[in-house]
Amino acid sequence: MNTLGAVNPFGIDLPMLSACVVMVVATALILIRAIKGPTAYDRILGMNAAGTCAVLIVALIGFATQRPDFLDLALAYAILNFLGTIAILKFVKYKRLG
Amino acid sequence: MNGIVVLDMALLALILMTAIGAVEVRNLYSAIMLSSVYSLLMACFWMTNDAWDVAFTEAAVGAGISTILLIGTLVLTGSIETVRRAVSWPALLVCALASAILIYGTLDMPRYGDPKAPAHTHPLYSGFVKQDIPKHPSGRSAADVAAYEAAHPGKSHGPDFFHGHVPNQVTSVIVTYRAYDTMFETAVILTAGLSLILLLRGRRGNPQRGGLL
Incomplete structure (x- = not known):
């Protein structure tokens, strides 16, 4: 069941599903940059942006399937993504982690 | 066609792309970042399949800890892969x-x-679906809740009185569905951590001489 009341052929909230598809396409573009990226900084940015897209996809799926509890997961992903980026930037700057 | 299936296929295509990229890229540092992206996307995929606990674990371990551990490894090894081997046909x-x-x-x-x-169809499943498993021997099953509400008319149940349910879905899966699994997982992780501490003790300090961190 979705909030719109209408039953659409996809079975879930259509606007949310469209937003999810847009985010997946954006993730694909970001991944192309992260894989091709000539410098390390392209890849760091790519990783961080892909993580943000993942957070948004999680939240959108949560609302599309009528379970906003998914926001817990989105928050956890956001924190972890931030931690990973900090660790990588620290490595780039100081060549060590300790 | 289910919308979630469409999303699943798109996510799996992205995951495949990331995995191939992580294997093919020659800079180990980039490979680590791609594997981190792989974990996050994989966690999204687990989530569309309703595997909350797996998604949480994948994000925490795959994208969080193992990225940091692998970068710690790069501190010791250097970030350029030196040998490029041809495809080994027997291995393939x-x-x-x-x-x-x-x-x-x-x-x-x-x-x-x-x-x-x-x-x-397992007999236990109906019990799990009802989620009337009491949290404590003192009760709080569905019957207890009914008795409580009969004794206190017009009054909502107090805090921490979840009708015998576990309020958080991840906690519900990990504690009620997978209690033994989780218990022995923690035992394994504790043992592994203790062994590592024993093995690496006294080698702290200069990474160049084999110490960690």
Whole structure:
């Protein structure tokens, strides 16, 4: 069941599903940059942006399937993504982690 | 066609792309970042399949801890892969055979969401679905809640009185569905951590001499 009341052929909230598809396409573009990226900084940015897209996809799926509890997961992903980026930037700057 | 299936296919395509990129890229540092992206996307995929606990674990371990651990490894090893080996045909053959056996094994599995699957017809399952498992020997089953509400008319149940349910879905899966699994997982992780501490003790300090961190 979705909030719109209408039953659409996809079975879930259509606007949310469209937003999810847009985010997946954006993730694909970001991944192309992260894989091709000539410098390390392209890849760091790519990783961080892909993580943000993942957070948004999680939240959108949560609302599309009528379970906003998914926001817990989105928050956890956001924190972890931030931690990973900090660790990588620290490595780039100081060549060590300790 | 289910919308979630569309999303699943798109996510799996992205995951495949990331995995190939992580294997093919020659800079180990980039490979680590791609594997981190792989974990996050994989976690999204687990989540669309309703495997909350797995998604949480994948994000925490795959994208969080293992990225940091692998970067710690790079501190010790350097970030350029030196040897590029040609494709080893026997290894490729073994991999293909193992994959074929695994895929053959999945043919016996029930369809996704099949209500007649053994997991759903097991006598214990109805109890899990009702979620009237008391949290404590003192009760709080459905009958206790009914008695409480009969004794206190017009008054809502107090805090921490969840009708015997576990309020958080991840906690529910990990504590009620997978209690033994989680318990022994923690035992394994504790043992591994203790062994590592014993093995690496006294080698702290200069990474160049083999110490960690």
